[in-house]
Amino acid sequence: MTINNKMKGLGVLLVAALTVSSPVWAAVNVTLEVDDSVNPPELVVVNNNSQCAGGAIDCIEVGQGQQPHMYFRLNRACQPGGADWRLSKFYIMEYEKNWPAPLPADIADEFCADTNTGEVDMSSCQNQARDDQLKIKNYNRVPRTVYYMVEAEHCTNPGQGPIGLDPEIRNRG
Numbered sequence: 063m064t065i066n067n068k069m070k071g072l073g074v075l076l077v078a079a080l081t082v083s084s085p086v087w088a089a090v091n092v093t094l095e096v097d098d099s100v101n102p103p104e105l106v107v108v109n110n111n112s113q114c115a116g117g118a119i120d121c122i123e124v125g126q127g128q129q130p131h132m133y134f135r136l137n138r139a140c141q142p143g144g145a146d147w148r149l150s151k152f153y154i155m156e157y158e159k160n161w162p163a164p165l166p167a168d169i170a171d172e173f174c175a176d177t178n179t180g181e182v183d184m185s186s187c188q189n190q191a192r193d194d195q196l197k198i199k200n201y202n203r204v205p206r207t208v209y210y211m212v213e214a215e216h217c218t219n220p221g222q223g224p225i226g227l228d229p230e231i232r233n234r235g
Contacts, residue, residue, distance in 0.1 A: 090122055090132040090200070094212065094227070096145045103147070105136075105214055105227035120229035122210070124202045128234075131188065132198045139194040140217035148193035150224065152182040153211035159228060161211045169208060172201045172233070180211075193217075205235035 093109035107120040112130075114121035124130060134152070138144025154175045155161045162179035170177045174187035182189055182198055190197040196212065211228040 092134045094136045123232045126234040134196040147214040150215045151213040153180040155209040202233045
């Protein structure tokens with residue numbers, strides 16, 4: 063066997079080892095719409111590629127070893143023919159329907175959130191906010207269920223809103 067063939071064999075083993083031990087970075091994609099048929103309007107999930115097994119469409123499940131970016135999209139936000147709302151904030155909560163609220167530091171670190179309010183810092187951990195999309199990093203280090211809140215504000219009438227959605231994330235660590 064030549065040195066070249068030995069090196070190729072070692073390279074294949076190295077790639078295989080990295081594949082087995084490296085966290086999976088598959089993205090979570092959640093599509094939102096605004097339900098204007100209710101008063102006040104509500105954000106609703108219409109598509110979720112990481113739906114909890116046996117859970118509601120708005121429940122997100124992140125498998126063991128995964129550390130994904132989570133994308134929340136509101137198509138055509140603040141554009142003609144689109145929603146009159148823009149995505150504005152994202153919160154993590156320890157308890158359901160309890161936001162904004164203090165958050166233990168270990169949970170806050172999973173999402174780069176403020177420990178006093180649970181609000182995710184959109185300028186760190188590769189998190190980003192646009193009118194039509196929130197990008198949130200989920201480090202998923204410890205198995206636990208947390209709750210998330212996506213908040214949207216009206217494009218032209220700040221007195222109307224904000225509106226939100228607050229289901230759960232099941233992190234498997």
